[in-house]
Amino acid sequence: MKRILIFSLFLVFLTNINFSRAQDCPQGINLIPMYGQVKKCTQQIQSDNQFIEEAEKQFKNKKAASEYYANKGWEYFYKDELDTSMKRFNQAWLLDNENPNAFWGFGNILGKKKEYEKSVVYLEKSIALDPNNGKVFYCAAVSYGQIFMEKNDKKYLDLAIKNLNKAVKIEPKNGSYYAQLANSYAYYQKKDSLNKYIRKTDEIDPKLINPEVRKFAKK
Template sequence: MKYQRCIILVMLFIMSCSSTQDCLENINLLPMYGSQKKCQEQIDIDQDFFRECDNGFKNRQEASKFYTKKAWGYFYKNDYDTAMKRFNQAWLLDSLNEETYWGFANILGMKEKPEESLIYFNKSIKINPNNSNVWLGLGVSNGQIFFKTQKQEYLDRAIECLKKSVQLNPKNALAYGQLTASYSYFMEKDSALKYLELTDKIDPNAINPEVREILRKK
């Protein structure tokens, strides 16, 4: 009898450990929770979160926008982990909220993971292809990959994305500034000076001083 009780206790302990191990930690620090299968405890937490939002907002799309706004607030305070958590909550509420993917991409870019960021910039663009700043971010990430790999194709893509950005918003000074920098690396001084002039008309601070120095010496 004592032997049977010991067996039961051991089995319960193993089951308890197995249940705990199934709960992967820190998945809320990964975009879309890392696409990981959640354990029952995490599913229960999500259900509680849904109930809270359903009681506090008109619909889940509205709740998603609320958490997106909170996420950007943390992002601009350079608190990228908390921003990721809030973007994940916003995504959980509405997977068609294009800003969540934009947020994931920006955080990955800030964490020097430009290759991964491309996935989420493209997801955002697939939902809404008319956001100038998302195209800007996609261009910047391609530029970061170019600097790492020196593969011309990434610089070409960066310029394509940046041109799309200024097409959508002709007053996007940061996009013009990035185009100026991109053409300076192409050694195309005429194109670089063209975009330098356009940038200066909108916001001279959008130009990196190093880029100005490069063009001055050419």
């Protein structure tokens, strides 16, 4: 009976140790950009190191592995599987913490979750690392535009226009950028700029202009 009691107490002791260890490990951090930049527990660090080691065996270097996981992140993003997408972008960042695609992914996921102010932080980081990707400038413009809609503060509309102007310099044949510029100038009620960007959009794809914006321009 004494042995059974000791054994039972030992099991309770082990359970408490395991529970304590689990408590020391921050949970759900793979669903937050850059793992929330929190201090990881020993178990998580070991798991990270093992993941990096395996990735280095499968790819020619960590940058190549990072691009692979970033591409997987986009694959799940377009399937609207945002949690899995975030996990893949985090793995991409873990392998290369200067991969602009990882930060772009973080920003787009947060934007899709309507966390626009957080979104632009990561999109701006992506731009700082790669200032030649027009699509990231466009994504930043969309998030700044949404912040403008929420706060009615025109400094965010200015930031949206600034990013769109950079986007069109990089990709001058992208009609979506001109259409978004037209939408932005409609809020400013600047008819000259509005009509200019409607014409530029129409040269590429007239369907991109919002009919309400077109009506406003004709008043």
